[in-house]
Amino acid sequence: MSLDEFFVTGEPLIYAGMVAIVLVTSAIIFLLTYFKKWGWLWREWLTTVDHKKIGIMYILSALAMLFRGGADALMMRVQLAFPDLNFLNTQHYNEIFTTHGTVMIIFMAMPFLIGLMNIVVPLQIGARDFAFPYVNALSFWSFFFGALLFNISFVIGGSPDAGWTSYTPLAGAAMSPGPGQNFYLLGLQLSGIGTLATGINLMVTILKMRAPGMKLFQMPIFTWSTLVTSFIIIFAFPILTVALALMTIDRIFGSQFFTLTGEGLPMMWANLFWMWGHPEVYIVILPAFGIFSEVIATFAKKQLFGYKAMVWSMILIAALSFLVWVHHFFTMGAGAFVNSVFSVSTMLIAVPTGVKIFNWLGTLYKSKIQFTTPMLWALAFIPSFVIGGVTGVMLGMAAADYQFHNSYFLVAHFHYVLIAGTVFACFAGLEYWYPKMFNHKLNEKFGKLSFWLFVIGFHVTFFPQYFLGLDGMPRRIFDIGPEWFTLNFISTIGAFGMGLGFAVFVFNIYYSYRTSQRETTGDSWDGRTLEWATPTPVPHYNFATQPTIRGLDAFVEMKKHNESTFDESKLEPIHMPNNTGQPFIMMALLFMSSFALVFEWMTLAILFLVGVIVMMVVRSFDEDEGHHVEVEEIKTTERQLRGL
Amino acid sequence: MQSNVKHTPLEYQTEHNQMSILGFWIFLAAEVVLFSTLFATYAVLFGRTANAPLPSELFGIEIVLIMTVLLLTSSFTCGIAIHQMRHGSNSGLITWLIITLVLGLGFLGFEIYEFIHYSHEGATLSSSAFWSSFYVLAGTHGLHVTLGIGWAILLIIQLYKKGITAVTSRKVFIISLYWHFLDVIWIFIFTSVYLIGMVI
Ligand code: HEM
């Protein structure tokens, strides 16, 4: 293989990307060396097993991915702004819509939410860490290197171009030769390992590590949403694992699962993909529901209305989410009976979802709403998400879907649920828990500016797309007809509004770091749940003493009784895990093995895989028992943090 | 069932161990989904042999029966190993684990022999959709057995060096769960792949 087959050549935009990568990497290396920060990076971050730091790394990576996916989106919107534009050619456009979709769902939405879960869930249940801190670090690095593998494809080897759904036979070896599709398969496989491990980890953490007295139906609602989500992860991700593995074996080892030869069944991919894919959309929406519930209860200053109904509706949604996958291919010949069954099951999901909407409204009803930025996101979510849900039900009617399918109507639907649901929730959650993470709030003025830019931009971008769909504009085209010009042009303007909103958001992070007042109490919003009972910055052991829980909204109770998580009479040494570099090294080796497999360099792939196995052996013989934080140290830390 | 609180097995005595065991049960649930998906693909692709031989032409009862007996026995000996562990006999534990391993290796040997035999007869991974799904289903199980053997060897070394402790007993207990699980999967492969494949 010659060098110009290895690197992507002949595309000015990609050359610019390469230059940017080289510049940014050199700048980072220079800064780390100049300020002698390599040791700090290794000790404090790359080897950490602290759930709060891992959460921050998840969120930083997710923001970077939001930037990358957003850049893809803006390029597509530019290309679609005018008919017959030659900003992107067909091939490049195909690559960009593929990477945009994949990056946003797998490497932005999920890691962002998992990052928030990492930081918040142990604090909400009064735990000192995850059940398996080592595995948690492993999960993060598997996601990180999976994302890296997928993202380098645009400068090395070439990006995948068969859509984020990668339907066969298009995505098979015969019609998509070359490494592009392999990047998709192995990047997702690599990060999928971490997602599954996180699901198990969170489930055990929530089931086993709650503070004394906290019953399941007294858990904060975000923790509930996490528990239900981890259930979906555990039952859905193995399906993706198999689907990806089968296509990888098809492409690299010549099996015939999804091929047109050897009596393979391309349609089976669509089934497997959506048997994971539909639960996946609920993996990214249920935690969002959880975040909005927390934010709404806090700023309406009331207990969440219909807590039990909220929990049961999530459980019902999770169960139903496994029974609707065929609605993604009503038009692909399943027949009237099958379509009818899945049509009904699809529309059923709207019922528990509606229950949740009314409960949020019930919480807001007659309350004194405090209009903070996180609350604004939550308020904007409700009507926007209803639009997405109602159009979802329209798509769910099989007969009507013959019209809507693969049109911009569909594109508008899933952006209304994914952006107004998941992305708004990520922003709301980040702003809400920001003071817990970084010891100061984000500036409200810039926060609101970015909110308005983003939300208005969002509706301007996607509302016209419903009508473009009804006008017959198909999705995944790179050149629009003149009859679709006006609405497309409006849509592009909106997209730049969203881009601006994101830019203001990122600027606000820097601005607030420089100017915001530091927190003094740890209870930044007069919160209701346990995470606000810890001082900020949260000491690495979280809770000096675990409180005893008597009911819902544990911290409200504690404040009433004047209790704290620092009861000097009850202090005991706290057992904590030690940092370790193994997860990073193990996943780096797996990354290199996967990279070699992308190019089908078998010897090299096996060599690195042996390295991974060696690391596993090292782990098996590892006798690290962690360490204890002594009572004296806890006392000084807490007194200092609490200003006692 | 002994429900004597004083006799909580060693591997359940620390909270950390309890969490590890629960975590492993949940992992096994994910493994069930993984194998179910493979069984489903196999079922869907059943009969799609293209120009390759039919399963009924290749599958023979003798070797598969031997494999089944080997693996079932190994599950039994694995149970005895745990029994020995509960009684605190490290040497008994190690001996029975080694017997389990040898049986597992025997199983693998026959499976590899089978695969080579089939491919000589013209049924390879790439000859048709049906054979792809056969090899991947049975092969995934075989790969799991291989990993289990490697893992057990590491544990035997640790038992040899450290004896039965809270940590090693947890590890042994977990691998025994894994081993029994693989046995259950094999029973499904034996019946729904081999037995059905022989008659249809
Ligand atoms: C009331 C609830 C919902 C209903 C009834 C519904 C229904 C549907 C239907 C029928 C389709 C397929 C349409 C077609 O391909 O022609 C679809 C596509 C989609 N939905 Fe939903 N949906 C709902 C909620 C959600 C949520 C909450 C999300 C994610 C957060 C979501 C994300 C998606 C995505 C990503 C696609 C398109 C995937 C693709 O083809 O690339 N939906 N929805």
Ligand SMILES: [Cu+2]
């Ligand atoms: Cu769906």
